C-alpha cells in the first residue's frame with residue numbers, strides 16, 4: 001500500500017459520520033433553507049471577487065426565469081442541508097478540484113466573509129485550493145466558532161500570519177487540514193508562512209483524528225509534542241516542513257497510542273536519532289522522517305515497530321539545497337534489525353547511511369517468507385560497499401530494488417533473475433563488474449525499468465535471445481553491449497527511454513530501429529562507433545530527444561522525427577546540407593550539428609527571422625552574468641524576460657539536477673528534465689565552446705518563440 005492510501009484510508013474511517021451526513025440529499029428538503037443561512041451564504045458570495053468557472057452561479061436569491069419563488073439554498077452548488085425538517089446548512093464544499101488543470105481554472109478569488117458565522121450547524125467546511133486569503137492574508141478567527149464542525153479543510157489557501165488559537169475551540173473537529181498545497185511545490189520556499197508560536201490550542205481539539213499542518217511554521221511552538229499528546233484520538237499527524245527543531249522532548253507517557261501515520265519530514269531535527277520518542281509509537285503504519293537532520297545510530301527500537309508498512313528515512317539533497325546550506329544526509333548507521341517487520345512494504349533509506357555493507361543490510365531486512373510484504377527497498381547514495389549476496393533471490397516480493405550511487409562491487413548474482421515481481425532495478429553508479437547474461441533476467445517478466453549504467457558491466461546474451469520482459473526505461477550507458485547493435489532490443493517495442501552511450505557498439509543502425517523504437521521519446525546512443533547512414537524512416541517516430549553524437553555516422557541528414565525538441569548528431573561524418581525539412585520541426589528547442597562535414601547555410605524557414613547576434617555579443621552576455629542564479633540571465637537576448645517567477649524556476653532547476661543523482665549524465669538529460677524553462681537557454685549560453693545562433697519564429701508563442709541552433713561556424717564553409 002502506498003502511503004497516501006494509508007492516509008486516505010484512515011480519513012475514510014474517521015469520517016464515517018460525515019458520510020452519513022453527506023448522503024442527506026439537499027434536493028429533498030421541502031421547507032428550503034433557513035432565510036438567515038441563505039442570507040449568510042449570499043453575503044459570503046459578495047466576498048468572492050472572481051469565480052471564473054461560475055461555481056456560485058446557482059447561488060441566487062430568486063430562481064432563474066424571473067419566478068418569485070425564493071431559491072432554496074440547500075440546492076445550491078456545494079451546499080448541503082441536514083434532514084428535511086430542520087434544513088440547516090451542514091456542509092459547504094467549495095474545494096477547487098481543478099487546481100492541477102490549467103484548462104479548467106475554477107479558483108475562487110476573494111475572502112472568507114464573516115457572514116458564514118451564521119451557519120451555526122455547519123459540520124463540514126472545505127474551501128481548499130482557492131485564493132480566499134483576502135487582502136489581509138489572515139486566517140479568520142471566527143472559523144473557531146463552528147461548534148459542530150467536524151471537517152475543516154483550508155489546504156492550499158495562501159494564508160500568512162498566525163494560526164488563530166480560536167481554532168482550538170472546535171472541540172468536535174475530527175479532521176483539520178491547514179497544509180500548504182503540494183500542487184504548488186515551490187510555494188514552500190517562497191510564500192510567507194502561516195505560523196503558530198504556541199501549540200496549546202491543539203490540545204483542546206479533543207476529537208481530532210487527522211491533523212495536517214504541513215508548511216505551517218511551528219519553530220516557536222516548542223510544546224507541540226506535549227500538546228498533541230493530549231489528543232489520544234489522533235490517527236494521522238502530518239507536520240512536514242514545519243521548521244520543527246526537535247523530536248526528543250520528554251513525555252511522561254505516550255497517549256497517542258492510536259497514531260497510525262506520522263509525517264515529520266523536512267524538519268530541522270539535529271539530535272541523535274535514538275534519542276527521539278518517535279520509536280515508542282509502535283502503532284505506526286506509516287512513518288516519514290525524510291530530510292530530517294537526525295544522526296547517529298538507527299536504534300533497534302525500529303525493529304519493534306511491528307505494524308510499520310512504510311518507512312521513509314531518506315535524505316533528499318534537493319531539500320538541503322532549498323532550505324539549508326549544510327549537508328545533513330549520510331549521517332546515520334543502521335543498528336536496527338528489521339527481520340520481524342513482516343508488514344513492511346516500503347523502505348526508503350537513500351542518502352541516509354554513512355556506510356554499510358550490502359550483505360549485512362540485506363540480512364537485516366524482513367524475513368517473513370511466505371508472508372513477505374517487502375516491495376520497495378531504496379538504499380541509494382549510502383556509501384554502501386561489499387557484494388550483492390546470492391540470497392537476494394529470496395526477496396521474491398520485491399518490486400523496486402534501488403541501490404544506485406553506492407560503492408557496491410563484484411558481480412551481480414544471477415539469483416536476481418528469480419525476482420518475478422521486480423519492476424524497477426536501479427544498480428547504476430556502482431563498481432559492479434562481470435557479465436550480465438540471460439540468466440539474470442530469467443524470471444523478470446514484470447521488468448519495466450532497468451538502470452545498469454556507470455558500472456563496469458558487460459551484457460552478453462545469445463543473439464537469438466527473446467527477453468521475458470518488455471521494458472519502458474533502459475539505461476545502459478558504459479555497459480559494454482557490442483560490438484553488434486543488441487538484437488534482443490528488437491522485442492522491446494514499449495521502450496520509452498533508451499540510453500546506451502559508450503556501449504561499445506560498432507555496427508550500423510538495424511533496419512528495425514525506427515519501428516521498434518517508434519514509441520520512444522528519449523533515445524541516446526552517443527559515443528559508440530555506429531557507422532553507416534541515419535535511418536531514413538524516422539519521421540513518424542515519437543522521439544523528442546535524440547542524441548546520436550560522437551559516432552561514425554555518414555551520409556546526409558534524412559527527415560527527422562517531427563516532434564523533436566532536442567537533436568544532437570554532432571561529431572559524426574554527416575555530409576550535405578542542413579535539409580529544408582528542419583523547418584517542419586515546430587517543437588525544436590536545441591540542435592547540435594557541430595563537428596560534421598556539413599556545408600551551406602541553415603535553411604531559411606518561413607516565419608523564421610534570423611537575428612535570440614554576433615559571437616562577441618554573446619560573449620559579453622556570458623561575462624556580465626555568470627551562472628549564479630541571477631534573474632538577469634533569462635532576459636535579453638531572449639525576447640521574453642524571465643518574469644517574476646524565474647526565481648522558482650531556477651530553484652526547480654537546482655532541485656531537478658540534484659534529484660537526478662546519476663552522476664556524469666550529459667547535458668541532454670538535464671535538459672530533458674527541465675525542457676521548456678528559459679533556464680535551459682541560459683545554461684546553453686554558458687557552454688563557451690559552442691556558438692549559438694538564435695532564430696525567432698514570429699508566429700509562435702512563448703516556449704517556441706526561439707530556436708537555438710548550435711553549430712560550430714568555423715566548420716561551415718561559406719561563412720565568414
Ligand SMILES: *[C@@H]1O[C@H](CO)[C@@H](O)[C@H](O)[C@H]1NC(C)=O
Nearest residue numbers: 011095128129153155175177
Ligand atoms: C484537503 O484538500 C486538499 C486539496 O483539495 C486535498 O488534497 C486533501 O486531501 C484534503 N484533506 C483532507 C484531510 O481531506
Ligand SMILES: *[C@@H]1O[C@H](CO)[C@@H](O)[C@H](O)[C@H]1NC(C)=O
Nearest residue numbers: 144145165166167168169201
Ligand atoms: C475561543 O478561543 C479563543 C482563543 O483561544 C478564546 O479567547 C475564546 O474565548 C474562545 N471562544 C469561545 C466561544 O469559547
Ligand SMILES: *[C@@H]1O[C@H](CO)[C@@H](O)[C@H](O)[C@H]1NC(C)=O
Nearest residue numbers: 193195217218219220242243
Ligand atoms: C519560522 O519562523 C522563525 C521565527 O519564528 C524564523 O526564524 C524561520 O526562518 C521560519 N522558518 C521558515 C522556513 O521560514
Ligand SMILES: *[C@@H]1O[C@H](CO)[C@@H](O)[C@H](O)[C@H]1NC(C)=O
Nearest residue numbers: 229230231232252253254255
Ligand atoms: C493524555 O490525554 C488525556 C486526555 O486528553 C490528558 O488528560 C492527559 O493529561 C494526557 N496525558 C499526557 C501525559 O499528556
Ligand SMILES: *[C@@H]1O[C@H](CO)[C@@H](O)[C@H](O)[C@H]1NC(C)=O
Nearest residue numbers: 250251252253254277279280
Ligand atoms: C519509550 O520507550 C522506552 C523504552 O521502551 C521507555 O523507557 C520510555 O519510557 C518510553 N517513553 C515514553 C514516553 O513512553
Ligand SMILES: *[C@@H]1O[C@H](CO)[C@@H](O)[C@H](O)[C@H]1NC(C)=O
Nearest residue numbers: 003240265266288290310312
Ligand atoms: C515523505 O515525505 C517527503 C517530503 O515531504 C515526500 O516527498 C515523500 O514522498 C514522502 N515519502 C513517502 C514514502 O510517502
Ligand SMILES: *[C@@H]1O[C@H](CO)[C@@H](O)[C@H](O)[C@H]1NC(C)=O
Nearest residue numbers: 354355383384385406407431
Ligand atoms: C567509494 O568509491 C569512491 C570512488 O571510487 C571512493 O572515493 C570512496 O572512498 C569510496 N567510499 C567507500 C565508503 O568505500
Ligand SMILES: *[C@@H]1O[C@H](CO)[C@@H](O)[C@H](O)[C@H]1NC(C)=O
Nearest residue numbers: 514536537538539540541559
Ligand atoms: C509516415 O506517416 C505518413 C502518414 O501516415 C506516411 O505517408 C509515411 O509513409 C510514413 N513514413 C514512414 C517512413 O513510415
Ligand SMILES: *[C@@H]1O[C@H](CO)[C@@H](O)[C@H](O)[C@H]1NC(C)=O
Nearest residue numbers: 539540541542543561562563
Ligand atoms: C507529436 O505530438 C503530437 C502532439 O503531442 C501528437 O498528437 C502526435 O501523435 C505526435 N506524433 C508522433 C509521431 O508521435
